[in-house]
Amino acid sequence: MHFKSLQNVIWNLIFYKIILVRKNLVYELIRNDIFNIEASDKFDFINDLLNSNHAALKHAVTSLVSVISSTLKGVEYLIHNNNPSIM
Secondary structure: OOHHHHHHHHHHHHHHHHHHHHHHHHHHHHHOOOOOHHHHOOOHHHHHHHOOOOHHHHHHHHHHHHHHOOOHHHHHHHOHHHOOOOO
């Protein structure tokens, strides 16, 4: 196997490992109801976080919403009861 081919295989393995880790992270966040959406049947907690005056908190929550919405199960979680208010 040529070095270039081996390098491509290694990069592909790393890429798929990252995808798998991200997917597992999303499933774990949903399972733990990170935004308290399923337990409360509301979006109050996440809306309070997003309406905070702290820029770093808004950035972190927005990034987390982005990661969660990267999977179908995550999108379903964020539109709980067909409420797309977070999306």
